[in-house]
Amino acid sequence: MKTRYTSLILIFLFLSFxxxxxxxxxxxxxxxxxPKIPSPSEFLGYDVGEFHTRHDRIVAYFRELSRLSDKVHVQEIGETYEQRPMIVATITSQENYRNLESIREEHLKLTNPQVSLPSLEGMPVIIQLGYNVHGNExxxxxxxxxxxxxxxASQDPKVEEYLKKAVIFVEPVLNPDGRDRHTTWVNSHKGFPPVASAVDREHNEAWPGGRTNHYWFDLNRDWLPLAHVESQARLKFYHKWYPNVVTDFHEMGANSTYFFEPTKQYGSENPIIPRSNYDQLNYLLEPYFANAMNKIGSLYFTKEVFDNSYPGYGSTYPDIQGGLGLVFEQASSRGHLQESIHGDLSFPFTIRNHLVNSIATVKAAVENKNVFLKHQKEYFESAIEQAKDHPGEGYIFSDGGDENKARAFIDLLLQHKIKVYQSQKDLKTANxxxxxxxxxxxxxxxxxxxxxxxxxxxxxxxHDSLFYDTSAWSMVHAYGLPSATLSSRQFSSAGLGEQIDSSFLAAKNYPLNKSNYAYxxxxQDYNAPRVLQELxxxxxxxxxxYQSFSIQTGNGVKQYTPGSILVPVAxxxxxxxxxxxxxxxxxxxHKLDIQAVSGGLSSSGIDLGxxxxEKVISPKPLMIxxxxxxxxxAGEIWFLMDMKLDMPLPKVDILDFERLNLEDYNELIxxxxxxxxxxxxxxxRIKEWVxxxxxxxxQKSAVNWAINNKLINEELVKESDTLVEEDAGKLRYDYASAEAREGAKVIGGSIYRVDLDTTHPLGFGYTDRDLLVYRNSNTxxxxxxxxxxxxxxxxxxxxxxxxxxxxNLEKLPGTSSIMVSKVGSGKVISFIDNPNFRGTWYGTNKLFFNALFFGPIIDVPNAGN
Incomplete structure (x- = not known):
């Protein structure tokens, strides 16, 4: 009883001070x-950690700091899907702010290998403190x-020194929509007194939770693909400055402690980044974080886990830009107070750990500013030298008959500040x-x-077989564009034509003659499904x-492959x-070439009558x-339907399925x-409906569900079929080997070749049977x-x-990636792989588009009939 009483007293003191x-x-x-600068608690009306603060109140506090102090200036860099502002606060000395543009221009010289190293003596270090990319952290x-x-507000001289020697950007919320989803949940379920039990509703969000953005995407995977408005706005700001040090603050399970970099050596590092980034810069800052945590008595660990290889992380992308990205992970209270193996974990405690490491980051960056500035200059210079040693002189890619897909890829390259040129000559390479x-x-x-x-x-x-995330990220393959690495001879032969800029992305003229017969x-064009949906x-x-043909149009004879769309006039x-x-x-x-024809007689192939x-049936999809x-x-498909097709997608909760009139829909996802x-x-009901x-x-394990429930008479490769030969009959392994041994069996995310039947309606729009797909499951x-x-x-x-x-690789050949199974008058389309991964697999999106538009009209022939 005494222990419980003491615990309650400590909690009360901890939370209400x-x-x-x-x-x-x-x-x-x-x-x-x-005293003229209000603390957060004075402005908010409650102690920090007593409640979770809504995004609008956080923004209001930063605007108040900007109003009261000439050290702080707030700008909006974008807006979320739910129209919440994305703000960045610039915190620096008055003198630095007066000269901010010249500081920026001078700093950008560090990223230009053709410019000699400027004087570092008076050059500020650029620090970007980023917070809360996962809304429920x-x-x-x-x-x-x-x-x-x-x-x-600090009147400590060392803080004044920080502001003289640094330009500090604070982005308080990287994921405003997700944060507010989580904030509403925990505040509305808070107990008075708070409930620490892990089973309490406060600590267990309803699906989908607040981790993700509006479309349920993990924004800490989007720095590379840039599928979302938040990431696009953030990267535009990032490339205006190229910060030297960038933080990425997270949370993990309540029973853990605190993690700061270095991450796991070699296994979790990106091989394209120079070793100096990992072996020197990371270890340079490690003592600062350790000292900060030691002072307040908080436990921590380093170097054991967390992936730093995928370029789409907020803690990895800066490394590929000559800066240092830093990931921090705090054990989460997932609310206001939660039980853990270390005792009850309070929200203020988690806040304080991130606070001391924020300040330690600023201190470390300022005290080592010349190291970071010089590193950035040497980083971009060494990039040129590394390019000279690369097996290829450059790369070539074509639109593959799809201008809009190539345009989207070029847009991605330009956003990442990559130079692209038109080819000057025809070239044959890589067959x-x-x-x-x-x-x-x-x-x-x-x-x-x-x-x-x-x-x-x-x-x-x-180096390692364990991956926290994907192990493959080649974006030219994600976009499904033909490409090749060029040797020096081929590079010279092709020649660099005009450099491509943003004007290339603008629409060109698409004149359309009027026809009284057909269009x-x-x-093949990526935007064709969007146009079809509008029609x-x-x-x-x-x-x-269903077959190829060529026909005379107002602009000469044109070739059309299976899937081409006919719009008759009469x-x-x-x-x-x-x-x-x-x-x-x-x-x-939609930048789509539509042709008018005056008659239905083709030059070759099938005639228009x-x-x-086959008549296209309007999709009426529903997703569980x-x-x-x-x-x-689910979010990837929702995003795809909204952004790429402008097609409404009803989403029904699995618990509400029984009340649904399924007959109102012709497709179930x-x-x-x-x-x-x-x-x-x-x-x-689903069986009868199909x-x-x-x-x-x-998709993926939903195929398992369809097989297990005898909806389709297909067969999975069983676990026993994939048993490693050396494991057969083994009764004992070293305990310490479990993570590496079992983790290596998981297909965490990689790219593969499949043979696609381009004559099948699901293959319409593809002209090459060789197709690259993304796989991240063992099914x-x-x-x-x-x-x-x-x-x-x-x-x-x-x-x-x-x-x-x-x-696993030995088991893949000959297995199915896409299958259509006939079930009565309907069918089941099985995608073993994810054609819409992270909203950026343009190369396989069309497979899903085809399922939507052509699924209802696909006939599955019976062999021998």
Missing amino acids: PLFSQEDYFFLNQGSFD PSSSEASMLTAWYLT RNFAKESSYIVPGEQAQFRMVATMFDTVVEF LFSW LEEEVITKTA MQKMSSENLHKLLQDVAIE SRNF IGEGVSSYE MVDGNYSLLQESGVK ENGGTLIA LLKQSKNPYSNVAIYKENPLVSGYVSKE
Whole structure:
């Protein structure tokens, strides 16, 4: 009883600070503060950590600091999907702020290998403190307010020195939408007194939780693909400054302690980054963080875990820009107070740990500023030297018949400050023809060489077999564009034409002659599905070609591959004039080449009245979401439908499925997840719905669900089939080897080759049977007994980039990547791999588009009939 009583007293003191000021808890022995500058608690009306602070209140506090102090200036760098402002506060001395633009211009000389090293004596170090990229890891945003107050109000001379020698950017919330989702949850479930039990509702968010952004994407994976508005805005600001030190504050399980870098040596490091980054800079700062934690008695660890290899992390991307990215992980209270093996963990305690390391980061960066400035200069100079030693002189890629996909990839390269040029001559290399008018060259010898290599190179050899995230990130493969590495001779032969800039991304003219007969557009273009959706929304009758043909158009004879869309004029509800205007508008808006034809007789192949044209049925999709379902993969599809197709997507919670009128929809989407919450009656309804003509689109483990519930008569490769030979009969392993041994068996994310049937409706729009897919699961599907059902099959030697164990690699060839199974009058489309990974796999998105638009009209032939 005495122990419990004492514990309650300590908790009460810890959370409400009745006997000492909050400033004493967070800033013990930190000197005096300017009374004219309100602390966060004075401004908010409650002690920091007593509640979780809403994003708008955090923004308001930073604006108040800016109003009261000439050391702080706030700017909006963007806006989230839910229209929350993304702010960055610049904190520096008055003199620095008056000369901010000249400081920026001088600092950018460090990133230019052609410019000699400027004087470092008076050059400030650039620090960017980033907080709360995962919305339900909230302690760091509270720490950001305390850090900003400390830097603004402290009257300690050393703080004045920091502001003279540094320009400090504070981004208090990297994920405003996710933070507010979590903040609302924990504040609305807070107990008075707080409940520490881990089973309490406060500590267990409802699906999908607050970790992710509006579309349920992890923004700490988006620095490379830049799928989202938050990342695009952040990177634009980042490249204005190229900070020297960048922080990335996180939280982890309540039973842990605190982690700061260095990360695990070699195994978790990016091979393109110079060793000096890991062996010198990381270890230079380590004592600062250790001392800060020692002073307040907090436990911590280093070097054991956490991945620093994937370029899309907020703690890795700065490393590839000549800076130092730093990840911090704090054990999470996931609310206001939570039990842990170390006792009850309070929100203020988690905040304080991030606070002291924020201040330690500033101290370390300032005291070693010349080291960081010089490192950045040497980093970009060494990039040129590394490019000279690279096996290729540069890279070439073509649009592969899809201008819009190439345009999107070029936009990505430009956002990462990579130089791109038009090819001057036709070139044949790697068994591919690269026509000059549709091909582009990226030289290796440029300041951003390491980002260039990140975009184009493939890696299959690694120091480690354990990956916190994906082990493959070659973006040219994600976009599905034909590409090749160029030797010196080939590079010189192709020649650099005009340098591409943002004006290339602007729409060119897409004139469309009026027809009284029909219009055609190719399905190869990435934007074709968006145009088709707009036409279907307007109830325009459209047909898709099941075979190739060529035909005379107003601009000469054009070739059309399977999937091409026919828009006949005579059978439409709208007038020919309104149809022409609609098609002209969508052609311009979506940069799509639409051609008018005056008759239906083809030059070769099928005629326009052929029965090999099928009428497209307007998709009416529905997606099951909720507990057990992967919010990441559900979010990827939601994002794809909104942003790429402008197609409304009803999302029904798995617990509400029984109340749903399934007959209102013709397609049901089930992504990776556990669907055990679907009752037996729900499973029965889905079976009957498919048998009556519905199309089920199942992804990854949803395919397992369909097989286990006997919806489809297909077969998975069993665990026993993949048993490692050396493991057979083994009864004993060393305990310490468990993580490495078992982790190596997981396919964590890598790129593979499959053979795609381009004559199948799911393969429409593709002209090359060789297709690259992204795999991040161990689910293996045997080929269907119906040979017409196997749409995409893993090839021999399929690995292109990333890590996979030898045992798993041996099992992949011949297994199915995409399958269509007939079920009564309907069908199940099985995607074993994720065609929409992280919203950036343009190369396989069309597989999913095809499932949506052509799924209801796919016929599955029976072999022998």
